[in-house]
Every structure is written in C-alpha cells, then in structure tokens.
Amino acid sequence: MNLVLFGPPGAGKGTQAKLLTEQRGLPQLSTGDMLRAAIAAETALGLECKAIMVRGDLVSDAIVIGIIAERLGGPDCAGGAIFDGFPRTIAQAEALDRLLNSLGKQIDLAIELKVNDEVLIARSENRVKEMIAAGQAPRADDTPETLRNRLDVYYRNTAPLIAYYRNQGKLETVDGMAPIPEVAKSIAALLDGAA
Ligand code: ADP
Numbered sequence: 001m002n003l004v005l006f007g008p009p010g011a012g013k014g015t016q017a018k019l020l021t022e023q024r025g026l027p028q029l030s031t032g033d034m035l036r037a038a039i040a041a042e043t044a045l046g047l048e049c050k051a052i053m054v055r056g057d058l059v060s061d062a063i064v065i066g067i068i069a070e071r072l073g074g075p076d077c078a079g080g081a082i083f084d085g086f087p088r089t090i091a092q093a094e095a096l097d098r099l100l101n102s103l104g105k106q107i108d109l110a111i112e113l114k115v116n117d118e119v120l121i122a123r124s125e126n127r128v129k130e131m132i133a134a135g136q137a138p139r140a141d142d143t144p145e146t147l148r149n150r151l152d153v154y155y156r157n158t159a160p161l162i163a164y165y166r167n168q169g170k171l172e173t174v175d176g177m178a179p180i181p182e183v184a185k186s187i188a189a190l191l192d193g194a195a
Contacts (some may be wrong), residue, residue, distance in 0.1 A: 001024075001026065001079075001080040001108050001109070001191065001194070001195065002080045002081055002083070002100060002105060002106065002107050002108050003020070003026070003080070003081075003082050003083065003107075003108065003109050003110075003111065003191070004083045004086075004087065004093075004096075004107055004109070004110040004111070004161075004165070005017055005082060005083065005084050005111050005113065006085075006087075006088075006110065006111070006112055006113070006158060006161055007112055007113030007114065007115060007176055008115060008117075008120055008150075008151055008154045008155075008158075009120065009124070009147065009150040009151065009154060010115070010120040010123040010124050010127070010147075011113040011114075011115045011120070011176045012113055012115070012176050012180065012183060013030075013084045013085060013113060014028075014030060014032075014033075014084055014085075015180060016113070016180075016183060016184060016187055017030065017082045017084040019180075019184050020082050020184075020187070020191075021082065023188070024191070025079075026079070026080050026081055026082050027074075027076045027077055027081050027082070028081075028082050028084055029068060029071055029072075029077075029081050029082065029083050029084065029086065030084040030085050030086075031059075031064045031067065031068065031084075031085045031086040031088075032084075032085040033084075033085075034067050034071075035049050035053060035059060035064075035067075036053075039053070045063065045067075048063070049063065053140070053141055054140045054141055054146070055141075055146065055149065056141050056146040056147070056149035056150040056153060057149070057153060058088060058089065058153060058157060061089055061091045061092050061095070064086055064088070064092060065092060065095045065096075065099075068083075068086055068096065068099070069099055072099055072100075072103065080105075080108075083096070083107075087158075087161060088157060088158045088161075089157050089158065090160055090161065090164055093161055093164050093165075107165075107168075107170055108170070108194050109170055109172060109190060109191065109194045110161070110165035110168075110170045110171050110172070111172050111173070111174055111187060111190060112161075112162055112165075112171065112172070112173045112174070113174055113176035113183070114173055114174065114175055114176050114177075115176040115177050116177065117151060119177055120147070120151065121144070121147060124142050124144075124147050125144075127139075127142060128142050172190050174186045174187060174190070
C-alpha cells in the first residue's frame with residue numbers, strides 16, 4: 001500500500017502518518033523531517049534548504065524528488081510507504097508516479113486532510129507554546145508571518161493535487177478537524193476499503 005497524505009501545514013499529516021506506521025508497519029517518508037535532519041546535521045543539502053524553509057517557501061522539486069528516489073529503493077519500502085508532505089507540487093506527483101511505476105508499483109490512495117485556516121493558525125500557536133513549555137525550541141517556520149506564507153504556498157502549489165488525484169480516481173477527503181482518534185479511524189476505514 002502506497003499512500004499519499006496531504007493537506008495544509010498543521011493539518012495533522014505527521015500525527016496520522018506516525019499512527020499508521022505503528023499500526024501497519026508502513027514507513028513514514030516525510031520530506032519535511034528529512035530536510036530538518038539535513039539542516040541539523042549541517043550537510044550541504046541542509047545549508048541549501050535552510051533559508052528557504054525558514055521563509056516557508058518550497059525547496060526545489062529536484063531536491064525533494066532526489067531524496068525520495070533514494071529512500072524508495074530501501075528494503076523497508078518494499079511493502080509500500082506513507083508519503084507525508086510529498087508530493088507538494090504537480091511536478092513532484094508526476095515524478096512520484098514515474099518512480100513507483102519503474103518499480104512496478106503505484107499510489108493506491110491519496111488522502112486530503114481538510115482543515116480551516118483559523119484552526120491551522122490556532123494549532124500552530126499551540127504547537128509553539130507547547131514546545132516552549134517543554135523546553136524545546138519551536139520550529140523556525142512556525143511564526144505567524146511564515147505560517148501565512150506556508151498557507152499561501154499550499155493553496156497555490158499543493159491544492160492542485162486534489163484535482164490530480166481525483167482524475168486518477170484515487171482521492172479521498174477526510175475531515176482533519178475531528179479529534180485525532182476519529183481522523184485515524186476514518187483513514188483506517190479508507191485503507192481497509194482500498195486493500
Ligand atoms: P508542514 O506540513 O507543517 O508545512 P513539513 O515538515 O512537511 O511541514 O515541511 C516544512 C518545510 O519543508 C516546507 O515549508 C518546505 O519548505 C520544506 N518541504 C518539505 N517537503 C517539501 C516538498 N515536498 N517540496 C518542497 N519543499 C518541501
């Protein structure tokens with residue numbers, strides 16, 4: 001099962017992907033996590049991406065397609081994977097289709113997590129407060145201005161994936177404003193239906 005989870009920043013993709021990894025053993029391929037790890041490790045890739053991510057803009061398609069291509073060949077992805085935060089553009093979605101195709105695989109399901117902007121803004125503010133309370137540094141891109149840009153970037157570049165996957169007959173939409181366990185239940189039902 002190859003599953004794409006997409007939705008605006010703060011929609012809960014990472015939370016749901018982690019639950020799915022625990023429940024189904026599918027690896028979570030989060031380009032955001034991979035890029036943050038590259039920044040933390042101060043690799044050349046991390047240095048290249050840092051300023052772009054702080055602004056809330058998208059890293060180039062070539063970079064993220066490259067890191068996903070590398071990961072997809074890994075043995076843990078043989079039985080499928082959960083794509084979290086990738087694809088984020090039509091070019092990335094097309095590249096992912098080609099990559100999977102070359103491995104004799106395909107995307108089985110693309111789930112859009114739908115959440116209103118007001119809720120996303122409140123969640124981001126909460127995440128910052130929680131991280132500070134826990135003694136951790138908040139994410140550099142969780143400021144109100146950057147969040148506004150991340151939302152704009154989402155609607156401009158990523159929302160077209162809705163039509164892309166709908167045209168392929170693979171799109172499902174889940175209410176991402178329901179409580180976490182309920183969202184997880186809805187996703188589980190869709191996966192069981194698609195299996
Ligand atoms: P969120 O979904 O909360 O915005 P992510 O962790 O998925 O957070 O991504 C954080 C940032 O990493 C993005 O704003 C972007 O700069 C970069 N990024 C992550 N995935 C991609 C991608 N597929 N294409 C381009 N940039 C990406």
